[in-house]
Amino acid sequence: MTAAGASASLVPSPVRIIGTGLIGGSLGLALSGAGVDVQLEDVSPGTESLAIEMGAGHRPGPEDPDPALVLVAAPPDVAAALVVRALSRWPTATVADVASVKSIVLAGVRAVVDDGALAEDDLARYVGAHPMAGREVSGVIAARGDIFQARPFVVVPHPTSRAASVAVVRALALEIGSVPLVLDAADHDRSVAHVSHVPQVVASLLGASLVDAPERSLELAGPGLRDTSRIAASDPRLWVEILSANARAVGPILSELRDRLDGVLGALDSMTGDPDPRRGSRRAIAALIADGNQGVQRIPGKHGGATDHFATVTVLVPDRPGELGRLFTEMGEAGINLEDLTLEHTFGKKVGMAHVSVTSGSEGLLTDALTERGWSVAQG
Amino acid sequence: MTAAGASASLVPSPVRIIGTGLIGGSLGLALSGAGVDVQLEDVSPGTESLAIEMGAGHRPGPEDPDPALVLVAAPPDVAAALVVRALSRWPTATVADVASVKSIVLAGVRAVVDDGALAEDDLARYVGAHPMAGREVSGVIAARGDIFQARPFVVVPHPTSRAASVAVVRALALEIGSVPLVLDAADHDRSVAHVSHVPQVVASLLGASLVDAPERSLELAGPGLRDTSRIAASDPRLWVEILSANARAVGPILSELRDRLDGVLGALDSMTGDPDPRRGSRRAIAALIADGNQGVQRIPGKHGGATDHFATVTVLVPDRPGELGRLFTEMGEAGINLEDLTLEHTFGKKVGMAHVSVTSGSEGLLTDALTERGWSVAQG
CATH class of the missing domain: 3.30.70.260 (ACT domain)
Structure with missing residues (x-):
């Protein structure tokens, strides 16, 4: 336990980063900047070379030592396979993936263990991670070592994660300037459904409602519309992957929202053309706005x-x-x-x-x- | 026509403001500041006195001349009755209301004309108006003469509005520093449904979805959630009036949004637990995000x-x-x-x-x- 405790204060070298897009490249830049020995690999030789040119790390040769920490920076649909491969390939390394949905990755790794193709002891070296940064741009060319500064970094252990491996991932979060928070995979996925995935769908629905709005209507747009729809400008390819991977957590929240919307539509319908609509209709609208007040008051403000x-x-x-x-x-x-x-x-x-x-x-x-x-x- | 043209460049005195809340009080401050003689009245003697103390205008006495322009600053549900009364009481004045929904007010005034209790000639002196300011606070105590600066001000004539009366309301918009835009009542109501009322419902639905979210989830909140839900902090009483009065324009836009949401829910449902969901599901999500991209790109940016x-x-x-x-x-x-x-x-x-x-x-x-x-x- 003393050794595990000591390792909590620093990121062990070398670190292997698999996938050098925006997040992988930025992790490489941040860690290299902190003096960590960073090895890079990517399925695309061009992307890998660009990341190396940018200073995110180096291409490992046969003489290089095995990594002590492997970071899989790939989309949720391929992360599990890459994690399994890394756990098998380097039998003492801590392996973390940084995909933005966690249950699906853990389930993928666990399935390989259940099939007997990976040992429980290997699974113990896996820890999920989610540095919450880099939403609006993509590609290694946009990578920067400082994008994790002052951002939440969710550390996602599973019931059999080794304490020392969890400590290594926590140390990584601190090393790159993030604020570590520990959540299990289900809590993480529900949380990001609430604070990120459902807001994305809602903003996109609002944005889509403007496609056929008359041009002159949009001249009346003020800060309310602009703020409410801002994130509707996000990348469709990225969001198909995220929403597919987190359908189980996003679905129920959106489904409740739809039921509430149905109530509002019923209330509005009963008001149309009726100068003195049922009192219940007005109450339904007032309750929606009041609940909305209560919900936003729960969002933490600055610090x-x-x-x-x-x-x-x-x-x-x-x-x-x-x-x-x-x-x-x-x-x-x-x-x-x-x-x-x-x-x-x-x-x-x-x-x-x-x-x-x-x-x-x-x-x-x-x-x-x-x-x-x-x-x-x-x-x- | 020359006389009407000349009046377009200035607001005639005196102006009578009926209803001295945030908007009425602020109009009084702006016009008084511009040297216009402003007469104030409010159903609440206390509110009226406070507006006078704040410098928004004076209480008219029996010696005072009749107003040349009357501004009814009351909620949509009472505006029509006050407009009708003003048209009858001052037979040469231009009368405008500044409620945030216009068809319902015009229909109310038109109904009195159809009943024979008001002449077509009187209706010609009525022009709707909507200065788009002052959403987040209420009450005369929050009134300021500068809240209309640099904001859109919708001038809403009807088919039989007198050109001279329309010109007077346009001059008012310019006098208080706003940007006048001319729309008919139906176009105005559809426009504010798109840029203000539907975004309010969407933000409130999102806010309401947070009421039961775990506390730790909200610690992950970033600028995306904050922006998308910001206007959910609005006043329930005000919004019940606005949404009730504009149910006919808001309903169809929200109803289309609900149908789209149903499609997203169906797609998410088919993805849950299925490692290789139907391609159509992914396409439905991608189309939503892409349409959202297209919609927000239509919102005019700065200037x-x-x-x-x-x-x-x-x-x-x-x-x-x-x-x-x-x-x-x-x-x-x-x-x-x-x-x-x-x-x-x-x-x-x-x-x-x-x-x-x-x-x-x-x-x-x-x-x-x-x-x-x-x-x-x-x-x-």
Whole structure:
């Protein structure tokens, strides 16, 4: 146990990364930057060469030592096979995959053990991992060593994972600047269904509803629509893989959402053309909005704080280089730290709004400080 | 016609505002600030007094002249009755209501004309209006004269609206700093269903899906969930009125969305537990995400430009007062103008990410300028 404890503080060398796309390449850059010896391999020789040129690691030769840690950075549908191969090939290494859905990978590895083609002892060296970064771009060319900084990194042990292997994966998370969280595969998959996969489907449904909207309607689009539909711009190929692999967790949440939507449609239908609709219809709509209030209040704000600890001040910002710089410099001079910020522009205007969130209680101070310096400010 | 043309450039005095909540009070502040004589009335004497104290206008006495323009700032369910009363009471005034749904108000006024209780000539002086501002707060205490600045203001004439009355309402929009757009009532209601009411229902459904999510799941929440669910924090009472009043336009869009969701559920269901699901299932998911891509690309970006003219650069920002100020000052020094910005913080970390959008082609310049000054920057 002392040896396992000691290994918790550092990533063992060498690390073999299998699959050098955005995540694999970025892991290579981050680990190489930290002085870890990184070996790279990819099914595509071109991709592998590019990752090596970018400094993510080197191509291992016959003289190189076996890896102590193997990271499989491949889509969920092929990750299990690559994990099994790595466990067999390097009989003492810890093997982790970084696919964004975990149960399907664990089930794939477990099936090979149940078939007798892999030992229980080998399975013990497998730990799942999910660094939550790199959603919007893809390919090794977009790889950067810093994309894991300040992001959650889910460590996903299974009931027979070796403590030392779990510690190695946790050390990896810390080494690349992430925030490690430990969840089992089912909890991980339900969690990402809630915070990532269902929001993706909802945003895509909303985006799809705009395909046939009249052009003039879209001129009225404000920050509400823009925010609600932003992630609808995601990559279809990637999302087919993710949603297929996590269908079991996404389905029930979406199915409840559909039932709720049916209730809303029934309520709206009873209101159409009826100047005095049944009271129950209004209650159904009010309950939806109220439950929505309650749900979003549960989302942790900055640094895990509740969002209602903040107050928002709106500032008119002329659209010229340096105006936002002046705004933030002057906020800094007033000793005010920004908690959040959204910018808003309107069709046809050369002026925007900055909605600035600050700790509750400091909004008056901020308003006074900015007004004194000539800014147009609105609270609320 | 010359007289009507001339009146297009100014708001006639006095203006009577009926209903001094957030929108009525803010209109009063904006018009009073522009030197217009504003008369105020509200069913609540307390609200009326507060609006007067705030400088939104004065309480009209028996000596005061009749209004040339009447603005009814009341919810959609009572707006029509107040419009009819104003048209009868001041037989030469232009009367506009500013409710956020327009067909229901026009139908209410038209019904009184059809009953013979109001003349066609009186109806001609009615014009609908919808200043698109002030969604997130309510009450006259939150009123500000600048909330209409740089926002769309929909002018909603009906087939028999007098040109001079339409011109007066257009002049009002310009006077308060808004961007006027002319749509008929049905087009307006369909448009706000698309850009505001359906997004509200979708965000509320997503928010409601989080009510029973495990606490630990929510620790994985990132900017995707936060943006997609942000407007779920809206006021239930307000939204019951809006959705009830626009049920006819919202229903069909939501109903199509539900059918699409049913298709996604069917596809997910066929994938559950099946290692090699039907190809059609994958195609249904890919088509949803692709249509979502296409829909969001139709939303005008800043100043009506398409969003793909922008490139995003991500900068690591230490969580200290003044750091964002330094970032934007240094961007200004490099001559780079920000097109959009989102900030992102992660549970448990004292560092955030600023995703900075700039015109495509200037991302390299920005990256170099910031890297030179010691910032950690990632493109893409």
